[in-house]
Amino acid sequence: MIRRRQVLSTLGAAGLVAAPYVRAFGGAPVKASLRLKWLPQAQFMGFYLAVEKGYYRAEGIDLTINPGGPNLLTENLVATGADTFGVSGGTDSVFAARDKKLPIVCFGIGHQITPFVFVSKKDGPVKTIQDFKGRVATTWFTGANYVLESVLAKAGVNPKDVNIQPQQVSATPFVEGKVDVFTATLYNEFYTLDKRIGMANLTKFAAEDYGITVPRDTLIVSETTAKEKPELLPAFLRASIRGWRDAFADQKAAIDLMMKLAPTLQREHQEFMLAEIKRLMLAGKASEEGLFWIDPAAVKTAHDVFLNYKVISGPVDLKAAFISAPLQSIALADRKV
Amino acid sequence: MAAASKTSAGLFSTGHTVLRLVAGLAAIAVAWQASVLLFGIRPYYLPKLSVVLDAIASTPAAYAASVARTAAETLLGYVTGAAFGVLLGSVFFHHKVLKDTLFPMFVVSQTIPVIAFGAVVVLWFGNTLFAKAVMAFYLTFFPVTVNTLLGLQSVDPAQEALMKSFGAPHRQLFWKLQFPNALPQIFVALRLATSLSLVGAMVGEWFGDTTGLGVLLLQATYNENVVGIWAALLVASALGTLFYASVAGIERKVVFWRAEQ
Numbered sequence: 001m002i003r004r005r006q007v008l009s010t011l012g013a014a015g016l017v018a019a020p021y022v023r024a025f026g027g028a029p030v031k032a033s034l035r036l037k038w039l040p041q042a043q044f045m046g047f048y049l050a051v052e053k054g055y056y057r058a059e060g061i062d063l064t065i066n067p068g069g070p071n072l073l074t075e076n077l078v079a080t081g082a083d084t085f086g087v088s089g090g091t092d093s094v095f096a097a098r099d100k101k102l103p104i105v106c107f108g109i110g111h112q113i114t115p116f117v118f119v120s121k122k123d124g125p126v127k128t129i130q131d132f133k134g135r136v137a138t139t140w141f142t143g144a145n146y147v148l149e150s151v152l153a154k155a156g157v158n159p160k161d162v163n164i165q166p167q168q169v170s171a172t173p174f175v176e177g178k179v180d181v182f183t184a185t186l187y188n189e190f191y192t193l194d195k196r197i198g199m200a201n202l203t204k205f206a207a208e209d210y211g212i213t214v215p216r217d218t219l220i221v222s223e224t225t226a227k228e229k230p231e232l233l234p235a236f237l238r239a240s241i242r243g244w245r246d247a248f249a250d251q252k253a254a255i256d257l258m259m260k261l262a263p264t265l266q267r268e269h270q271e272f273m274l275a276e277i278k279r280l281m282l283a284g285k286a287s288e289e290g291l292f293w294i295d296p297a298a299v300k301t302a303h304d305v306f307l308n309y310k311v312i313s314g315p316v317d318l319k320a321a322f323i324s325a326p327l328q329s330i331a332l333a334d335r336k337v
Numbered sequence: 338m339a340a341a342s343k344t345s346a347g348l349f350s351t352g353h354t355v356l357r358l359v360a361g362l363a364a365i366a367v368a369w370q371a372s373v374l375l376f377g378i379r380p381y382y383l384p385k386l387s388v389v390l391d392a393i394a395s396t397p398a399a400y401a402a403s404v405a406r407t408a409a410e411t412l413l414g415y416v417t418g419a420a421f422g423v424l425l426g427s428v429f430f431h432h433k434v435l436k437d438t439l440f441p442m443f444v445v446s447q448t449i450p451v452i453a454f455g456a457v458v459v460l461w462f463g464n465t466l467f468a469k470a471v472m473a474f475y476l477t478f479f480p481v482t483v484n485t486l487l488g489l490q491s492v493d494p495a496q497e498a499l500m501k502s503f504g505a506p507h508r509q510l511f512w513k514l515q516f517p518n519a520l521p522q523i524f525v526a527l528r529l530a531t532s533l534s535l536v537g538a539m540v541g542e543w544f545g546d547t548t549g550l551g552v553l554l555l556q557a558t559y560n561e562n563v564v565g566i567w568a569a570l571l572v573a574s575a576l577g578t579l580f581y582a583s584v585a586g587i588e589r590k591v592v593f594w595r596a597e598q
Contacts, residue, residue, distance in 0.1 A: 192561045263399040
C-alpha cells in the first residue's frame with residue numbers, strides 16, 4: 001500500500017515537471033539520438049544519468065545514446081542526419097568539419113581546458129620543457145601533435161629538434177623508458193600511469209601553461225536541426241545539465257549506474273574519471289558561466305593553433321560555427337554547478 | 338549384433354576425441370599458468386589464467402550477454418552469406434557471361450579492408466545487430482562463392498557425359514551430380530568462413546555498440562585493462578572453436594561419403 005502511494009506520488013511529481021515541456025512539443029516526445037565520441041564510460045556520465053532519470057523525456061525528447069568507436073567521426077554522423085546530437089572530438093574537430101563545409105554547429109563545450117597533458121618521468125632525462133630537445137616524445141597525430149609543436153614553439157624550442165612519434169595505445173614504452181615524453185588524457189591514460197608509476201613521480205606539461213588551450217568534447221548538431229527545430233537545443237542542454245549536476249552531486253550513485261551499463265569497466269578507474277571530468281568541465285569560464293559554456297577567447301586560441309599549422313585551409317567563421325544562444329536562453333542559476 | 342558393436346565403437350571413438358580435446362586444453366591451461374608463475378612474466382605481458390578466469394566469473398552476465406549478441410550477429414551474417422555464396426557460385430557456373438562481368442567486381446570488393454567499410458555500414462544501417470551481420474556477411478560470401486564455383490567445375494566430365502547420354506535434364510544434372518560433387522569443396526569454405534564471420538561481427542562492433550565481444554575487447558584495449566583483453570580473447574576463441582566444431586560436425590553428417598573416398 002505504501003509502495004503504491006509512493007509510486008503514485010512519484011508519477012505525479014514527474015508529471016508536474018514534465019507537463020509544460022511535453023506540451024511545448026505538442027504532446028508526443030521527439031525522437032532524437034546522441035552520438036558519443038567513445039564507448040560508455042564516466043566521461044559521458046551526465047548524459048546517461050539524464051536518460052536514466054527521465055530528464056530528456058521531461059523536456060519532450062525521447063533520447064537514444066549511441067556509443068562511438070575508434071573509426072567513427074561524430075561530425076559525419078550528425079551532418080548526415082544519422083544522429084541528432086553529438087559529443088564530438090573537440091574544438092579541433094569542429095574547425096576541421098567546418099573547414100570541409102560539413103553543415104554542423106557547436107552549441108556547447110564540455111571540457112573547458114585541454115583534457116590531455118604531456119608527461120615525463122621525474123627520474124628520467126626530461127625535467128623542463130627545454131629538455132625535450134633530442135628526446136623521444138609520442139603523441140596522437142590526430143591534432144595533439146600540433147598542440148605539442150605549438151607548446152614547444154612558445155617555449156622557444158624548435159619542434160624539429162624533438163623526435164615526435166605517433167603514440168600507440170599502450171603506455172608500456174613510456175613506463176619502460178623507451179619514450180621520454182608521453183601524451184595522457186587526465187581521465188584515462190593518466191590513471192594507468194598513476195597505477196604503474198605513481199602520480200608523484202611524473203612531471204606534467206599542460207598546454208595552458210604556455211598560453212595554448214584546446215577545449216574538447218564539443219556538443220554538435222546539424223545546421224538543419226538548429227534552424228528547423230531550434231527549441232530542441234535548449235531542451236537538450238537543460239536536461240543534460242541536470243544530469244551532469246546530479247552526477248557531480250552524487251558521484252557514487254552515478255558510478256553505480258555506469259557499472260550497471262558496462263559491468264566490465266573497473267569501478268576505481270571510473271570514479272577517478274568522473275572526478276577528473278568534473279574538474280575539466282568546471283575549469284576556466286565555466287566556473288562563472290556554468291556548464292557547456294563557449295568561451296570565445298579560448299575557441300579563438302585553439303583556432304589559431306590549427307590555422308597556423310595549416311590543419312585547416314583557412315580561417316573558420318567562429319560566430320557561425322559556435323552558437324551560444326541556446327545556452328544563454330537558460331538562466332545562469334540553472335547552468336551553474 | 339554387428340550394428341550394436343559398431344555403435345559402441347563409435348561412442349568409444351567419440352569419447353576418445355573428447356578426452357583428447359580436454360587433455361589438450363588442460364595442457365595449455367597448465368602451461369599458461371605455470372609459465373607466468375615460473376618465468377615471472379609481468380601481468381602487463383600475460384596475466385595468469387586464473388586471474389583472467391576470475392575476471393570472467395566476476396561479471397558473468399556481461400560476458401554471457403556479449404557472447405549471445407556476437408553469436409547472433411555472426412550466425413545471421415554467416416547463414417545469409419553462405420546461402421548467397423552458394424547461390425552466386427551456382428549462377429556464375431551456369432552463366433559464364435555473368436561470371437566474367439561480375440566476378441572481378443566481387444574480387445575488388447574484397448580488397449577493401451573490412452574496417453574501412455565499417456563507417457559506411459553504420460551510416461547505412463545504424464547501430465543495429467543487422468549492421469554487424471552485414472560485416473559478417475561481407476567476409477563470408479566470397480570464399481563460399483569461389484569454392485562453390487570451383488567445386489561445380491571440378492565434376493568428372495565422364496560422369497556428366499553418362500548422365501547426359503541417358504537424357505538427364507539440366508536440373509537433375511545439377512542436383513544429382515554437380516552439386517553433391519561440389520559439397521566437399523563448399524564445406525572447406527564454410528569451415529573457413531566460421532572464423533571470418535566472427536571477425537566481421539567483432540570488427541563491426543567497433544563502430545559504436547554497447548554489447549558484444551568486440552566491444553569488450555575495444556574497451557579493455559583502450560583502458561589498458563590487460564586482464565580484460567585476455568578475457569575477451571579467451572571467450573571469443575571459445576565461441577569460434579565451438580562454431581567451427583559445429584560446422585565440421587554438420588559436414589561429417591552431410592558429406593558422409595567423403596571419408597569413404
